[in-house]
Amino acid sequence: MSQLRVYQTEAIVIKRVKLGEADRILTLYTPEKGKIKAVAKGTRRPISKLGGHVELLTHSQLLIARGRNLDIITQAQTINCFMPIKNDLNRLSQGLYCAELVDVFAAERIESAETFHLLRDTLERLANSKTGAIALRYFELQLLNYLGYRPQLQSCTLCNRAIQSDINYFSSCQGGIICSQCIHEEIASRRLSLNALKVLRLWQNCDYATAIKININEELAKELEDVLRDYLKYLLEKQIKSTAFLDMLKVKLVGIDN
């Protein structure tokens, strides 16, 4: 046999569904194999030895046996369980959102170590940041880079000229900016403030340490969130499920949790 029967890998659990009486099928994101699926047997029993090591949003070292249909996880050891995420409802909803984005965008067994590291670092950032807003936007932009959907923000997507004026538009179907000369009603687009454009351009290219140095007011944060979410939704052609809960926490429980 050319392939070994078992292999070791790091992985972050991005999704899990119940299987049979006590098993689960996990969707894992790994640095070497990208997104894979594997069965974790007995994980719904209280004395399962895998149990908490393969809980959602956990970064673990795994030993996996190749199966006929699905691979089977035989050993697991937590590397980072991102405890602050699991102890806080806001962070948890943000972490789940990141996991869902990776799950819906990534095809199975397409290797992308960058995506793995981005997800890992983002969960780490969410665990350590207060609001997580910048970490999420930075994650979305970088993920788009790795997926090949990097929005064109330097020049107009229609006339290709460098952006000149203060008034510009973002079009999800064009995948970037439309300048004020080219804009017409037939293209679905939204007005993009100059500040939002500047921030998006910076975040697209800078490292995270630089990204968090910028002060973002509430209005700008909302604009950035809306632009990117529209674009992601357009690319996916469907709603991102966990955004409903993310939004609900913002609206319903505001004031209780400051």
Added chain:
Amino acid sequence: MEFTNTAEPIARLIEEFNKLPGIGPKSAQRLTYYLLQSPPERVEMLAEAIKGIKQSLRLCSVCLNITDSETCIICRDNNRDRSRICVVEEPADILPLERTRKYRGLYHVLHGVISPGDGVGPDDIKLNELMRRIQNGGVTEVILATNPNLEGDATAMYIQRLIASSQIQITRLARGLPFGGDLEYADDVTLSRALEGRQSF
């Protein structure tokens, strides 16, 4: 499965058994032939029992547990402490809790759990019913007994936020090492909560 050489009623029963969780083709056959040899009254009783669960059962008007009358047997019991509500995910979760004989309060069954990744939100489970019970007054403690996993914790944290402003005591089932388990295999979340919640001995 094909049972070309088997009488039709037998093949049908084997197939029906086979659809049940945890029952494979072999067990399905064994059960079928066992029933075939049992006295007719036994088979009749089993058939009646199976029919009964769909015909007469409904949700308790108080706690939403499964019952055969307006309120369930626990909510009807006058000896139980009506000021405590233990919140569980599924009706099946009440059984193990009752077996401990340590809890004498009432329950509330959510019939699900918040799971953002699957698009299941707070409005999709029986949370409003719980809030109404709490608003009606007389409750001093809410025990959150959702499963100790990500969705169970999310649901517990959400309920905690909803009722945090009231005077009601909110408790969560302790998290720690399972009896009969092995420290070596414990995960970090369980172990650190077990350490945090350690008790003088």
